[in-house]
Amino acid sequence: MTRIGILSEFDVSSSWARSTNLHHMVQAVASLCDAIVPYGPLQARGDRLRGALATASRRLRPEGRYSPHYSLRRGRRLAHSAREHFERDPTDLVLAPKGSAITAHLELPVPLVYESDATFALLEGYYPSATGLSARSARAAHELERRSFARASALVFHTRWAAESAIRDYGADPAKVHVIPIGANLDPRELPGPDALAQRSVEGPCRLLFVGVEWERKGGPQALAALDALTRKGIDAELTVVGCAPPPGVHHPRLRRARYLSKAVPTERRELMRLFSEATFLLVPTRAECFGCVFAEASAWGVPSLTTFTGGVPEVVEDGVNGFTLPLEATGEDFAERIARLLEDPARYAALVRTTRARYDAEFTWEVWAQRFGERVLAPLLGERSG
Template sequence: MSKSLKVAFVTPYNPHSLRDWSGTPFYAYRALQRVFNEVCHIPCPIVGTFQRLALKVGARFGVDTAREPLISTLFCREIEGRLNACSPDIVIGLSASVILSRLRTAAPMLHISDATYAAMSGYYPGEFAGVSARSKRLGNAMDAASLSRSAAAVLSSDWAAQSAREDYQIPADRVHVLPLGANLDPDTVAVTDRQTDKCRLFFLGVDWKRKGGDIVHEAFQCLRARGLDVELHIAGCTAPVDGPGIYQHGFLSKGDPQQYARLKSLFSTASFLFVPSRQEAFGLVFAEASAVGLPNISTATGGIPSVVSDSVNGVLLPLSANGAHYADRIAALWSDQQVYSRMQQACEERFHACLSWDAWGQAVARISGAVTARH
């Protein structure tokens, strides 16, 4: 039944580009196309452009103009004509509260996101420190409207789902936890014959500090002091560290074939993905590591525990853990290759079960079918 549904897909991002949100809209759009016969992408060029400008304005003046009622209403009026021409059975919005909160449509709506405004504003203090009280109120009101007007909310983690239930009083039977997929080529397969000549730690992130880079460096130094043959490979940023065994690869774009090939090579040759984030709404990179059978080393915070399970497809330590604590767990795992191999296999199993875009698309199709059946 759900296969025959006509879907309108709305997002402020460009689903034809790998550069937006690490490729999430790109892969989500294609996953929907595989499970539905007809998916109409409703372009929102003004919304996307304005949101990017609004972020810059907000950082400077503390005003999130994209969430001003008049502006968001104009956004919706811009796309309603295209939406009506599509005549969808259901509207699926990806990170689209600014649209779903005021969109006029007779079709049921599906709210899909990796976080809520309430959860983010209380969790990422640095990014919301300069936002005015008025903009925060409007941001919360917009998420509240989007969530309450939608027939179902699909959140990528237990952390985000809890916020939808507790901060916005969305009934539990309308809230679904569905992890996002790994943003890698569909033909990506797990690497089962990783090199064991030395332990290669792989840090991938654009924000060295928020992603726990200092802890990674501390753990690396601890491991070297213990005599472990270890390397640290850093991509996504230029980190303020150097020395023997440290390799800086800079930012690698998935939109550039050569850089993407280099990124995939780093995934395939690493021993552990090591990103002990201080704040993380979800952590797409952990899904990507699981896709290639690469154990994750991270922190039990935010949405990460919905992607990584301690002692299953990786290691999760509390926020209070320091580099020495991480070094203890890494050294223990590396010294027992049987346990390490089982963790690699668990990564692959977790990926196929719930961290692939195919699994995500099939679950969205089931939810959409149930929503339209009772609409």
């Protein structure tokens, strides 16, 4: 009987988790073993105080701010808590998604698998949340990564972009580094079949869908500029924004706001699925992105993505297959030109819809992820028990 433990600072059974890739990953791992044992949500003594200090630091020192997540002392306390959980209910292997804060000081008598979409070396100066940290927090973040990568039995990353950083920036052993793209956070039973996909066309309004919780980082201004350029060309286009609100004063007669829609709430999930089903393109000209699960989700609906060549995105959106990546410096006019050319060629758009869905089926389902994780990670570490 194979049992796998899941280390997390979050409750993997919560309604919030059910709308994230953490929940889907746990379900995929569950299909490969006899039992899943959640070790968490893990907390360290003093977390509430550290959170208050971090809030004050953001207000008083936007540059050189303190981060409660990147703390060696907190890492030791999390590791102690994780070890206590394990000793109360041992498993054959432990998986730690994005768990460097937990695993850096964790010693276990069973294989430990670390999983993530990036390294701190990639995030620093790239993601707003990892920019402007104090020297102490940054040093701690790098040390947590280095120790975690050295301690893990296997390292699983979503992209080569992240995997290569683990090897290059932290000296991770290439033999234990694996690249396995995650799946889309969707219920396959809700996805369109071949007949529905065949009905997608460029007839009618060009419906652009922008999905993201950070307007600036996800390229909201560029998406809005693309909408403006399309309407100036006389193209009947509209842009629906999901997940965030444009800043006050940002208006356009063809801009639609759909607020944040949680997949954990049935009515909101259905609304999000409706928007995907009606979209002509997903338009997310992101400024910084590790993977971009929304591109995998759009692919599941046969919706081509228009985005930027940055971070791990080019490994998710393959030019001419499930969308196009434009240079990071591309303007709204550049995106509008690409969209206009596709709208002028219905046959090319129809073919793009088909290859978009085919890429999802081949690369971005959790069934595919589970198969790869089982073959590349569990089988070598657990042998016959992984079967």
